[in-house]
Amino acid sequence: MVVTTEQLNTVLSDLEYPPLSEEDAEIIVGQTNDMTDDFEEAVMFLTQLIHESGGFKHRKEHEGKTKKYAPFYGRGYIQLTYEENYQGASMAIFGDERLVKNPKMVSDSVEMSMRVSVWFWEAKVRPAVGPSNHSFNRTTQVINGELEPPGSDKAEGRHALFIKVYNSFCRVANRNRSIPKQDDNNEWCSVL
Numbered sequence: 129m130v131v132t133t134e135q136l137n138t139v140l141s142d143l144e145y146p147p148l149s150e151e152d153a154e155i156i157v158g159q160t161n162d163m164t165d166d167f168e169e170a171v172m173f174l175t176q177l178i179h180e181s182g183g184f185k186h187r188k189e190h191e192g193k194t195k196k197y198a199p200f201y202g203r204g205y206i207q208l209t210y211e212e213n214y215q216g217a218s219m220a221i222f223g224d225e226r227l228v229k230n231p232k233m234v235s236d237s238v239e240m241s242m243r244v245s246v247w248f249w250e251a252k253v254r255p256a257v258g259p260s261n262h263s264f265n266r267t268t269q270v271i272n273g274e275l276e277p278p279g280s281d282k283a284e285g286r287h288a289l290f291i292k293v294y295n296s297f298c299r300v301a302n303r304n305r306s307i308p309k310q311d312d313n314n315e316w317c318s319v320l
Contacts, residue, residue, distance in 0.1 A: 130170045131297065133157045139174075139296040143289075145183030152238045156184065156205075159242040163250065167301075168294075169259040172267050173249055175293040177205040179286055180271070187235035203234035206245035206271065217247045264290045 133153035140147060148156065156177075160170050181187065184205060192201030200211045208217060211228060218227035221243055227233055234244050248271075253259065256270045265278055268286050276282040 204241040204244040
């Protein structure tokens with residue numbers, strides 16, 4: 129087990145978010161642990177979900193219905209966006225296009241919000257080698273592209289959140305790990 133529900137709720141508390149119900153925490157942690165056995169990847173993934181969903185409070189993009197890409201606006205904890213992503217997730221999860229036919233299904237439940245988030249991470253983020261290269265910035269680029277270019281205030285804010293989440297998870301998991309730090313080239317390096 130990479131992370132526990134107790135650890136996740138402690139981290140959320142450290143970030144001043146309300147705790148999740150035991151049921152919701154079990155779904156989020158269970159799917160995260162099923163997806164990876166790597167601590168750093170799990171923390172990167174959960175940081176992105178925490179950021180995109182406001183601490184797991186939101187499963188739909190604010191004012192999504194008004195977006196030019198509606199009805200395929202951001203849904204799920206990773207804010208799955210665009211018809212091609214809804215189609216890819218639907219085919220991988222169900223073998224049909226039910227999420228294209230009913231996009232709101234993505235945000236109807238914690239379970240489905242996590243399933244599409246895991247799908248996006250495995251299908252889009254991992255192949256871009258962010259997690260395997262310990263590059264949190266690369267994971268952000270895959271998720272938000274030109275909306276958060278490296279070095280931008282938004283990207284730096286997300287980076288700062290990752291450091292907080294990483295340090296909090298290390299503390300609550302009693303892990304003595306090096307702390308990831310961003311160098312001048314926007315790459316991650318470990319420092320003692």
